[in-house]
Amino acid sequence: MSPRPEPSATRRSVLASGAGVAVAGAAAGLTYAGRPSSAAAHQSSSGTDATGGTGRAADEPVPFRGEHQAGIVTPAQDRMHFVALDVVTTDPAELSLLLKEWTRAAERMTYGAEATPGGVVGGGPHRPPTDTGEALDLPPSNLTITIGYGPSLFDGRFGLAGRRPEALRELPGFTGDDLDPARTGGDLCIQACADDPQVAVHAVRNLIRIGFGVISVRWSQLGFGRTSSTSTSQATPRNLFGFKDGTANIKAEDGAALAEHVWVDPADVPGDAAWMAGGSYLVARRIRMHVEVWDRTPLQEQEDIFGRDKAVGASLHLPADRRDENAPLDFAAKGVDGQPRIPLTSHVRLAHESQLDGIRILRRGYNFTDGSDGSGHLDAGLFFLAFVRDAHRQFVPMQQALAKSDKLNEYIEHTGSALFAVPPGLGDGEDWGVQLFGA
Amino acid sequence: MTRRALALTLVPATFALAACGGGSDATSSAGTKGPITVTASDTACDVARTEAPAGQIEFTVSNKGSKVNEFYVYAAGDRIMGEVENIAPGLTRTFHVEVAEPGTYETACKPGMVGKGIRSDFTVTGASAAPQSDDAKVTAATTSYARYVASQADALLARTTEFVGLVKAGKVEQAKALYPVARSYWERIEPVAESFGDLDPKIDGREDVVEDGMAFTGYHRLEQDLWVKGLQGDSAAIADQLLADVTTIVAEAKKVEFNGLQLANGSKALLDEMATGKITGEEERYSHTDLWDFAANWDGSKGAIAALRPVLEERDAALVASYDKRAAALDALVAKHQKGDGYQLYTELTPIEVRALSDALDAVAEDVAKVAGVVANP
Numbered sequence: 001m002s003p004r005p006e007p008s009a010t011r012r013s014v015l016a017s018g019a020g021v022a023v024a025g026a027a028a029g030l031t032y033a034g035r036p037s038s039a040a041a042h043q044s045s046s047g048t049d050a051t052g053g054t055g056r057a058a059d060e061p062v063p064f065r066g067e068h069q070a071g072i073v074t075p076a077q078d079r080m081h082f083v084a085l086d087v088v089t090t091d092p093a094e095l096s097l098l099l100k101e102w103t104r105a106a107e108r109m110t111y112g113a114e115a116t117p118g119g120v121v122g123g124g125p126h127r128p129p130t131d132t133g134e135a136l137d138l139p140p141s142n143l144t145i146t147i148g149y150g151p152s153l154f155d156g157r158f159g160l161a162g163r164r165p166e167a168l169r170e171l172p173g174f175t176g177d178d179l180d181p182a183r184t185g186g187d188l189c190i191q192a193c194a195d196d197p198q199v200a201v202h203a204v205r206n207l208i209r210i211g212f213g214v215i216s217v218r219w220s221q222l223g224f225g226r227t228s229s230t231s232t233s234q235a236t237p238r239n240l241f242g243f244k245d246g247t248a249n250i251k252a253e254d255g256a257a258l259a260e261h262v263w264v265d266p267a268d269v270p271g272d273a274a275w276m277a278g279g280s281y282l283v284a285r286r287i288r289m290h291v292e293v294w295d296r297t298p299l300q301e302q303e304d305i306f307g308r309d310k311a312v313g314a315s316l317h318l319p320a321d322r323r324d325e326n327a328p329l330d331f332a333a334k335g336v337d338g339q340p341r342i343p344l345t346s347h348v349r350l351a352h353e354s355q356l357d358g359i360r361i362l363r364r365g366y367n368f369t370d371g372s373d374g375s376g377h378l379d380a381g382l383f384f385l386a387f388v389r390d391a392h393r394q395f396v397p398m399q400q401a402l403a404k405s406d407k408l409n410e411y412i413e414h415t416g417s418a419l420f421a422v423p424p425g426l427g428d429g430e431d432w433g434v435q436l437f438g439a
Numbered sequence: 440m441t442r443r444a445l446a447l448t449l450v451p452a453t454f455a456l457a458a459c460g461g462g463s464d465a466t467s468s469a470g471t472k473g474p475i476t477v478t479a480s481d482t483a484c485d486v487a488r489t490e491a492p493a494g495q496i497e498f499t500v501s502n503k504g505s506k507v508n509e510f511y512v513y514a515a516g517d518r519i520m521g522e523v524e525n526i527a528p529g530l531t532r533t534f535h536v537e538v539a540e541p542g543t544y545e546t547a548c549k550p551g552m553v554g555k556g557i558r559s560d561f562t563v564t565g566a567s568a569a570p571q572s573d574d575a576k577v578t579a580a581t582t583s584y585a586r587y588v589a590s591q592a593d594a595l596l597a598r599t600t601e602f603v604g605l606v607k608a609g610k611v612e613q614a615k616a617l618y619p620v621a622r623s624y625w626e627r628i629e630p631v632a633e634s635f636g637d638l639d640p641k642i643d644g645r646e647d648v649v650e651d652g653m654a655f656t657g658y659h660r661l662e663q664d665l666w667v668k669g670l671q672g673d674s675a676a677i678a679d680q681l682l683a684d685v686t687t688i689v690a691e692a693k694k695v696e697f698n699g700l701q702l703a704n705g706s707k708a709l710l711d712e713m714a715t716g717k718i719t720g721e722e723e724r725y726s727h728t729d730l731w732d733f734a735a736n737w738d739g740s741k742g743a744i745a746a747l748r749p750v751l752e753e754r755d756a757a758l759v760a761s762y763d764k765r766a767a768a769l770d771a772l773v774a775k776h777q778k779g780d781g782y783q784l785y786t787e788l789t790p791i792e793v794r795a796l797s798d799a800l801d802a803v804a805e806d807v808a809k810v811a812g813v814v815a816n817p
């Protein structure tokens with residue numbers, strides 16, 4: 001006869017009340033602007049920054065609760081695992097319960113804890129472990145878990161049609177799109193970012209595991225290296241074309257720009273859509289890059305296509321001895337041939353706010369390679385992620401301009417696409433289920 | 440034939456836990472009444488009493504530290520007897536843990552929710568407080584399942600005899616029609632049949648067995664002959680050998696005595712088969728009758744769970760309720776693919792239909808995976 005452990009189902013159903021989780025206390029009065037400064041404090045207390053520029057020690061968790069979800073203005077971590085999911089149940093109660101269970105597991109894993117207490121071995125020899133175990137003993141690694149909801153979730157299956165924010169509607173098609181249905185759309189998404197890829201994959205895997213019977217994986221993307229900086233504390237990384245991308249990104253420290261371009265204002269979401277106030281919209285685009293063709297392109301042409309120099313990422317109008325990545329772009333400057341020094345079809349010009357009525361976005365993308373394509377080439381590219389206040393007013397006009405004229409289009413193809421509403425952060429005691437469905 | 444060995448291993452129905460061997464003396468004192476106070480901080484875990492009589496033990500845990508804390512009672516191997524989580528700084532939580540067996544356990548506070556925690560030994564004294572488990576229900580379940588296996592084994596032999604006769608008579612179309620039917624009885628009791636190691640690859644091996652230096656024989660060799668190559672000179676001999684091997688395995692299968700854990704693990708092994716071999720369309724690579732196997736594996740899994748049902752209803756009604764719902768969903772999907780007396784060919788399924796089957800299978804498998812734990816821990 002053996003003693004009886006708590007059944008795992010019971011353990012799992014003892015959901016986080018969330019009451020007074022330590023960081024939540026700190027986060028209660030925390031605005032997003034408070035985060036980078038606290039991150040900076042961690043950095044100074046730990047002495048060195050060993051985390052690829054996220055400015056936070058590996059064993060110091062990123063706060064899970066707060067005004068906005070983590071994983072947006074959190075200094076971009078080095079690795080990402082992103083998954084889009086379909087809901088397979090027809091029962092709203094099951095979905096709501098799953099969102100509650102996810103909240104608890106996500107908060108635990110953000111701390112570096114097992115998805116469930118004692119989940120790796122605590123269930124004894126005859127039960128399948130309730131945590132898969134590959135992140136046991138690893139530090140939190142700046143893990144953030146960010147949830148989002150696709151337009152299809154609000155189609156009436158779950159009684160959510162009335163709660164759909166007006167801006168959450170499918171993206172239009174763009175010239176040159178080659179979207180694979182198997183990499184497009186989804187009822188839900190989970191973005192897990194961490195400085196250790198094992199930690200990010202563990203988080204996604206365990207959330208999927210908890211969801212069997214309620215959700216099913218639609219598509220999934222690994223990103224091995226960040227392509228954006230979301231804090232002034234970070235250097236601008238390079239994409240697989242070798243260029244610094246997103247120098248002009250919105251940064252965590254720029255509160256006015258975030259309020260204008262990233263966070264959904266209460267006035268944007270009146271009535272039953274008010275749950276989205278303080279949230280953001282996430283645009284995901286899987287952009288295949290034909291790196292082999294690019295690599296045969298002369299340097300001058302590469303630089304003209306981007307509109308920046310390759311070595312430091314400076315505007316092309318600057319002379320070689322005065323190149324500075326952060327110097328303003330001078331679109332009026334002309335070369336000796338009388339043509340604009342930053343070409344009219346260059347990526348940086350077409351995507352710049354001055355050409356787009358002031359539109360800006362917060363980029364948070366990742367480089368990927370998904371093996372090879374069977375034709376002797378890498379299946380590589382950029383998993384573009386952007387957070388915006390309204391995708392139809394920001395991403396859509398920007399992408400229309402790029403799709404029409406960007407010289408880069410000769411070397412890239414958009415092969416996947418999705419739009420998600422990313423709800424605001426959770427306060428003490430709140431969970432994603434109650435937040436989405438209402439109390 | 441499985442890629443992985445899924446044969447039932449003999450798992451003892453009862454298992455001894457190291458913690459149970461304590462043999463500690465019951466020393467009752469006035470101090471053993473009432474809840475045990477635990478004072479937790481970021482660096483300490485003071486448990487007011489480290490001994491309690493077997494039965495329900497109440498702890499009151501106060502978090503005086505600055506980090507979220509958790510409190511655990513562990514048996515050997517860090518198996519959790521009880522835990523209370525999410526104790527915020529300043530909060531006090533009370534919880535009860537049922538420890539039926541005397542012995543040595545461990546308590547742990549886990550400031551910050553990570554790591555091994557701050558541990559202390561905890562002794563449970565006195566006589567076992569375990570309720571007498573209803574082993575009669577488990578015994579009835581194993582007896583019931585043995586009857587199921589015997590009935591399927593008999594049908595397997597009868598249908599295989601018929602199939603072999605048709606092959607030897609050169610009646611290709613009739614043999615092809617009977618092939619998936621005969622195999623259904625095999626697939627329903629596959630974990631049992633596979634436990635006879637040498638015979639399984641001879642009966643159910645795919646062409647890849649050649650890689651292991653074995654001859655390609657059995658059902659799948661005849662499948663290849665019937666659907667692809669036409670009957671060969673040795674097809675009749677292969678058929679005779681199949682019948683001889685099936686006759687042997689049927690006799691062996693009917694002699695097997697089961698325990699509760701074997702039923703639980705067998706019901707899960709059948710779902711694993713479906714997930715790794717059938718939903719992928721690789722088992723029946725010439726006839727594409729994989730859905731017959733899929734449905735038969737599913738029947739077999741349900742057979743084992745049906746036998747255990749009285750045990751499960753008594754011990755974990757919520758699990759049974761979830762299983763019933765998910766099993767009904769898979770039943771409905773399988774039914775959609777019925778065609779005549781059988782099923783659609785795998786090649787007739789769309790990727791969306793395959794995914795729907797896979798989703799429903801994943802869901803019910805999560806529940807079936809929990810059955811062994813329920814059977815092992817009354």
